[in-house]
Amino acid sequence: MPVASDHDKPHPIQQELLTGKLSTTPGQQFLQQIIDNSYDSIFVTDKFGNVLLANAGTGLFMEHKIEELVGKNVEYLVKKGTYDWSPTMKAIKTRSVVSGIVRNKHGVQEMATSKPLLDENGEIVMVITNARDKDLVENYIAALEKERTTVHRYKTAVEYLSEVDSGNKELVAESPQMKQIIKTSNFIAKADSTVMLIGETGTGKEVMARYIHRNSLRSKEPFIPVNCAAIPHELLESEFFGYVRGAFSGANPQGKPGLFEIADKGTLFLDEIAELPLAMQSKLLRVLESGEVQRLGDTNVYRANVRFIAATNRDLKAMMSQKLFRSDLYYRLNVIPLSLPALRDRPEDILAFAHKFLEELNRKYALKKQFSAKATQLLFNYNWPGNVRELRNVIERLVITSSGDILNFEEDSLVNRKTGSETEQSYPESTRVYQGTLKSVIKSVEEDYINQVLAECGGRIGEAARRLGIHRTMLYRKMNNKCI
Numbered sequence: 020m021p022v023a024s025d026h027d028k029p030h031p032i033q034q035e036l037l038t039g040k041l042s043t044t045p046g047q048q049f050l051q052q053i054i055d056n057s058y059d060s061i062f063v064t065d066k067f068g069n070v071l072l073a074n075a076g077t078g079l080f081m082e083h084k085i086e087e088l089v090g091k092n093v094e095y096l097v098k099k100g101t102y103d104w105s106p107t108m109k110a111i112k113t114r115s116v117v118s119g120i121v122r123n124k125h126g127v128q129e130m131a132t133s134k135p136l137l138d139e140n141g142e143i144v145m146v147i148t149n150a151r152d153k154d155l156v157e158n159y160i161a162a163l164e165k166e167r168t169t170v171h172r173y174k175t176a177v178e179y180l181s182e183v184d185s186g187n188k189e190l191v192a193e194s195p196q197m198k199q200i201i202k203t204s205n206f207i208a209k210a211d212s213t214v215m216l217i218g219e220t221g222t223g224k225e226v227m228a229r230y231i232h233r234n235s236l237r238s239k240e241p242f243i244p245v246n247c248a249a250i251p252h253e254l255l256e257s258e259f260f261g262y263v264r265g266a267f268s269g270a271n272p273q274g275k276p277g278l279f280e281i282a283d284k285g286t287l288f289l290d291e292i293a294e295l296p297l298a299m300q301s302k303l304l305r306v307l308e309s310g311e312v313q314r315l316g317d318t319n320v321y322r323a324n325v326r327f328i329a330a331t332n333r334d335l336k337a338m339m340s341q342k343l344f345r346s347d348l349y350y351r352l353n354v355i356p357l358s359l360p361a362l363r364d365r366p367e368d369i370l371a372f373a374h375k376f377l378e379e380l381n382r383k384y385a386l387k388k389q390f391s392a393k394a395t396q397l398l399f400n401y402n403w404p405g406n407v408r409e410l411r412n413v414i415e416r417l418v419i420t421s422s423g424d425i426l427n428f429e430e431d432s433l434v435n436r437k438t439g440s441e442t443e444q445s446y447p448e449s450t451r452v453y454q455g456t457l458k459s460v461i462k463s464v465e466e467d468y469i470n471q472v473l474a475e476c477g478g479r480i481g482e483a484a485r486r487l488g489i490h491r492t493m494l495y496r497k498m499n500n501k502c503i
């Protein structure tokens with residue numbers, strides 16, 4: 020039988036391998052070196068399963084010298100207990116790629132894959148097997164799985180957060196000024212230009228930035244808000260640019276992506292831009308001009324694909340004349356300026372907001388509260404130095420602390436009544452009657468005082484924080500916790 024005689028004849032390559040003739044030319048030696056030094060086990064058989072070639076990894080796994088393996092049939096090796104089954108034999112029988120776990124006589128496991136190589140007539144020429152330590156593969160898979168779970172968790176969190184944010188899709192815009200701003204924003208959103216939002220604290224700059232992003236061509240990509248005032252100066256560069264592993268001591272050993280990278284393809288909202296120190300202003304300008312970003316300690320440069328929206332409640336022109344803000348950066352950012360008017364200058368919005376916030380709170384706490392006529396009048400007449408944020412917080416406080424369905428309150432519940440001038444303010448009298456737990460009263464007093472100081476400082480956070488004797492970051496935290 021031809022097969023039997025074929026079977027008996029040693030494969031020509033086998034002879035060459037055993038006599039070392041295979042590795043005579045430099046090219047062959049080079050290939051041999053690669054095979055020998057491969058971390059994986061590699062071994063090749065003829066179409067009967069006779070071993071033609073085995074590398075050091077295979078020898079180690081099978082606990083045989085390579086010379087002892089060459090020429091042996093895989094079925095013989097399995098029978099002898101060298102390993103428990105032969106993917107090679109299965110690949111020969113099925114004429115297809117076979118993968119599986121094989122165990123040696125000590126129970127060491129490898130993940131092996133055998134691939135039959137066919138000639139033009141569909142005949143098997145040889146079977147190539149490579150195998151890798153199973154623990155290594157499994158550890159890798161487990162690490163990958165862990166990573167995947169973490170990514171999934173972050174993705175869900177991001178989706179949740181953006182849903183929370185976009186829960187408030189309807190912007191309040193009853194006043195002619197706000198209606199015009201919305202119109203302009205719809206138009207601006209589609210352009211990819213840098214936008215500068217200017218307005219007092221609490222006028223809705225962040226709300227507007229998110230609105231522009233949501234209506235832009237980048238809406239499916241991230242919107243990353245960065246409060247420039249809340250990042251300690253010494254961390255600004257690494258936060259914005261990120262760093263590679265080992266860039267400096269105390270850094271995350273894995274390295275860290277910067278904000279430009281995190282916001283890739285999306286929008287980077289640079290809030291409180293006036294608080295950036297001059298050195299960082301120059302670095303930001305370079306990114307805006309060249310579009311190039313380099314992580315700290317990295318030699319690679321990549322292009323930042325980010326739309327910038329900046330915001331401030333400061334008078335940047337005045338800061339420029341005092342050399343506190345770079346004029347070149349100002350002109351780079353101020354491509355499309357958008358001013359958000361103070362709430363007192365758009366009275367039509369006051370009651371629209373008040374009702375919207377009351378409705379939201381009624382829904383949240385399953386209440387049916389309404390404003391009394393007097394409360395409506397007071398809300399309308401107040402000058403709202405903290406703008407929409409202050410209005411929201413006042414209403415939340417009223418809803419939580421009042422009993423009964425009709426919201427009634429005294430004038431001095433609001434810190435400073437509308438007087439026509441921002442400097443004339445009236446503060447709550449010391450005889451004011453508080454209600455509720457000590458904690459809620461303390462919170463209430465704190466809110467009032469922060470509001471008062473913010474108003475006196477014209478909404479300038481840095482100055483207000485200095486006067487309150489707390490760090491700017493703390494003041495922001497208190498503001499964001501809806502303390503005011």
Ligand SMILES: Nc1ncnc2c1ncn2[C@@H]1O[C@H](COP(=O)(O)OP(=O)(O)OP(=O)(O)O)[C@@H](O)[C@H]1O
Pocket residue numbers: 187189190191192218219220221222223224225226227290332407408411
């Ligand atoms: N047009 C609007 N529609 C709905 N909610 C608004 C609107 N404008 C402001 N708000 C609400 O007012 C609060 C303050 O808004 P936002 O944080 O955008 O103000 P800001 O101008 O960024 O303030 P700051 O300068 O202090 O950072 C938020 O709770 C926001 O939801």
Ligand SMILES: [Mg+2]
Pocket residue numbers: 224225290
């Ligand atoms: Mg803001």
